[in-house]
Amino acid sequence: MSFQNLGLRPELLKAIQDEGYTEATPIQLQAIPAILKGSDLLAGAQTGTGKTAGFTLPLLQRLTFNQKRGAVRALILTPTRELAAQVGDSVRVYGKYLPFRSQVVFGGVNINSQIRRLKSGCDILIATPGRLLDLVGQRALDLSKIEILVLDEADRMLDMGFIHDIKKIIGLLPKNRQNMMFSATFSDPIKNLAYGLLNSPQTIEVARNNTPTELVSQVVYKVDNKRKTELLSHLIASQKWGQTLVFTRTKHGANRLSQHLSDAGITSDAIHGNKSQAARTKALQDFKKGFVQVLVATDIAARGIDIDHLPHVVNFELPNVPEDYVHRIGRTGRAGQTGQAYSLVCIDEDKLLLDIERLLKTKIPALIETNFEPDPSIPAQPILNGRKGRQFRPQAPRRPRGPSSKPQSQGRQGHGRGR
Numbered sequence: 001m002s003f004q005n006l007g008l009r010p011e012l013l014k015a016i017q018d019e020g021y022t023e024a025t026p027i028q029l030q031a032i033p034a035i036l037k038g039s040d041l042l043a044g045a046q047t048g049t050g051k052t053a054g055f056t057l058p059l060l061q062r063l064t065f066n067q068k069r070g071a072v073r074a075l076i077l078t079p080t081r082e083l084a085a086q087v088g089d090s091v092r093v094y095g096k097y098l099p100f101r102s103q104v105v106f107g108g109v110n111i112n113s114q115i116r117r118l119k120s121g122c123d124i125l126i127a128t129p130g131r132l133l134d135l136v137g138q139r140a141l142d143l144s145k146i147e148i149l150v151l152d153e154a155d156r157m158l159d160m161g162f163i164h165d166i167k168k169i170i171g172l173l174p175k176n177r178q179n180m181m182f183s184a185t186f187s188d189p190i191k192n193l194a195y196g197l198l199n200s201p202q203t204i205e206v207a208r209n210n211t212p213t214e215l216v217s218q219v220v221y222k223v224d225n226k227r228k229t230e231l232l233s234h235l236i237a238s239q240k241w242g243q244t245l246v247f248t249r250t251k252h253g254a255n256r257l258s259q260h261l262s263d264a265g266i267t268s269d270a271i272h273g274n275k276s277q278a279a280r281t282k283a284l285q286d287f288k289k290g291f292v293q294v295l296v297a298t299d300i301a302a303r304g305i306d307i308d309h310l311p312h313v314v315n316f317e318l319p320n321v322p323e324d325y326v327h328r329i330g331r332t333g334r335a336g337q338t339g340q341a342y343s344l345v346c347i348d349e350d351k352l353l354l355d356i357e358r359l360l361k362t363k364i365p366a367l368i369e370t371n372f373e374p375d376p377s378i379p380a381q382p383i384l385n386g387r388k389g390r391q392f393r394p395q396a397p398r399r400p401r402g403p404s405s406k407p408q409s410q411g412r413q414g415h416g417r418g419r
Helices: 010-018 026-036 051-063 081-094 111-119 129-137 154-159 163-171 188-197 225-238 251-263 277-289 322-329 347-360
Strands: 041-044 074-077 102-105 124-127 148-151 178-183 202-205 216-222 244-247 268-271 294-297 312-315 339-345
Touching: 010 051, 010 081, 026 041, 026 051, 026 202, 041 051, 051 074, 051 081, 051 124, 051 148, 051 178, 074 129, 074 163, 081 102, 081 124, 081 277, 102 111, 102 129, 111 129, 124 129, 129 163, 154 163, 154 178, 154 188, 163 188, 178 188, 225 251, 225 339, 251 268, 251 294, 268 277, 277 294, 312 322, 322 339, 322 347, 339 347
Parallel strands: 041 178, 041 202, 074 124, 074 148, 102 124, 148 178, 216 339, 244 294, 244 312, 268 294, 312 339
Antiparallel strands: none
């Protein structure tokens, strides 16, 4: 169906036309009318489905119903810096013919510059939870006039330990507001959060839970752990892969792999939470522009990477949580394009692969590359919660110090969780 039939204002239709879009995606067809009516919304939508425009367009239109100024009227919470920047770009692009001012705030950069920008005025605020609470603590934000709240990628926010921050933020908002939650999965924690947040919500889901897009072809390469780097370099060169996004479990692993690839003559960079925001932004821009062939990323840093025509995603190491596999391969096969997802799996990861296949309810085809056959004499050291051979008990997320216990000129620096 055309955007022309969804009841959007001419200013929004012109902005959509400028971007070259004419037909709405399934999530947009369902979400836009519901939001325009003022309903609370619980939406199940995986990455690459057009969900950002699905809430940005009707949000902008609803703000035109009342042109009052002077305080933040819409708040969009995201789990990571990259996703916040992506949503901020969408708000600017689609709202360019409307008189609204938007700001994006996240950790890892100077908080004082963000305070100065907020003083110039803001109707729509896109924020990560930690930095938002920092700004509230410094009395730099007034949330008492919020009319619309959006939780984007709510499942990831819960996975990253933001539930207490989210509850604090909700407690600061006026009770009479419109709420929207977007999540790739409808897990029990998500349903519990929705029950406490949403008021008689309309529920929509554009794909079966945890099902990767049919446009993504999935393959497993069986290989010994010590030969994964060699195999990856071989596949990239022999199969002439273009842009390739590679996932590792750890930040140090991302750095090591990126360096190995560079040493092999493959232009590469790494993106993870230990890098400064400027370095992360540059690495992503270089990758999008084609200056870098391979971008190696951790799961958290990759949230918000939005490239319509990314052809290849590689799981250099399988994720510990099966649902993260779905998020990872969802970086390709976007905007109607086909994509390829490859996983390099050693014997230690067989249990992780089995968990993923159970989630997907399908067996992923497995290949063995000539000259890279696994050594059958190598014993398995199963990976339990990210560590080989022994159970790892995760600690509770460490809370940053409060505003009164550290200088405020820099705010929170370098938090990998997008603060």
